[in-house]
Amino acid sequence: MSPLSSCIYNKTSMQSRITPQECAQMLIAAERVVAMTGAGISTAAGVPDFRGPKGLYVTRRYDPETVFDIDAFLHDPEPFYDFTRDFLSVVDTIEPTVTHQFLARLEREGELRCVVTQNIDFLHQRAGSENVISVHGDYWTSRCLRCGLESDFQAFKDRVEAATVPHCPDCDGLIKPDVVFFGEAVKGMDQAAAEVTEADLMLVLGSSLTVYPAASLPAMARCPVIVVNRGPVGLAPGPDRFFVDEDLDEFFQTVGAAMKI
Numbered sequence: 061m062s063p064l065s066s067c068i069y070n071k072t073s074m075q076s077r078i079t080p081q082e083c084a085q086m087l088i089a090a091e092r093v094v095a096m097t098g099a100g101i102s103t104a105a106g107v108p109d110f111r112g113p114k115g116l117y118v119t120r121r122y123d124p125e126t127v128f129d130i131d132a133f134l135h136d137p138e139p140f141y142d143f144t145r146d147f148l149s150v151v152d153t154i155e156p157t158v159t160h161q162f163l164a165r166l167e168r169e170g171e172l173r174c175v176v177t178q179n180i181d182f183l184h185q186r187a188g189s190e191n192v193i194s195v196h197g198d199y200w201t202s203r204c205l206r207c208g209l210e211s212d213f214q215a216f217k218d219r220v221e222a223a224t225v226p227h228c229p230d231c232d233g234l235i236k237p238d239v240v241f242f243g244e245a246v247k248g249m250d251q252a253a254a255e256v257t258e259a260d261l262m263l264v265l266g267s268s269l270t271v272y273p274a275a276s277l278p279a280m281a282r283c284p285v286i287v288v289n290r291g292p293v294g295l296a297p298g299p300d301r302f303f304v305d306e307d308l309d310e311f312f313q314t315v316g317a318a319m320k321i
């Protein structure tokens with residue numbers, strides 16, 4: 061048994077359940093809500109779980125150890141850009157889910173401080189969320205590794221479509237999206253930790269809480285934590301912890317209706 065599997069709890073044995081109506085009431089009463097999201101929020105949109113049976117790594121036979129390794133990328137960026145073209149063609153065909161849109165509305169209504177996400181698919185930004193902390197980075201921004209020129213997603217996409225390996229229009233340096241590779245530090249963890257410790261309600265959506273360091277965030281919360289995820293989650297039960305093993309979109313469709321947003 062791995063050290064991680066020993067801290068996975070089976071929610072079916074838990075008593076701390078919560079209805080969408082109760083979740084709505086807690087959201088309305090709270091003043092500093094922070095949401096954290098993982099792969100489960102995007103699978104309903106059609107983003108393949110990279111490591112799942114239908115994941116890009118499997119169907120297209122990419123080796124994640126090579127594709128996302130920073131040294132391998134600097135030596136030969138072509139495998140990463142082959143993967144990226146496939147990934148972006150998948151992202152082109154999908155839309156943010158009901159839950160992505162619910163979180164964006166919650167932020168617009170002034171009810172949500174920020175979204176901390178482990179996903180690199182930038183569906184939160186596409187849904188309209190503005191305060192997004194992507195701890196594993198994402199494709200939303202990219203930069204030239206030589207002169208630092210920053211580009212938005214559309215400029216990056218245009219360059220990826222125009223060349224096998226995109227280079228900077230100013231200095232011809234190699235361009236890299238702001239995705240966190242193996243061998244690179246995660247982004248925004250200090251900011252995410254500060255938001256979580258100051259929150260008065262935390263939502264954890266579509267994450268099994270097994271990928272660290274992001275998985276350590278819910279344990280830092282000094283407030284009620286509502287976990288909505290299909291399957292077991294690596295967070296111990298507690299008096300202020302609520303677990304929902306239901307479809308995210310169905311759950312938040314009802315929460316949104318109850319909140320009239």
Ligand SMILES: [Zn+2]
Pocket residue numbers: 204205206207208209228229230231232233
């Ligand atoms: Zn440059």
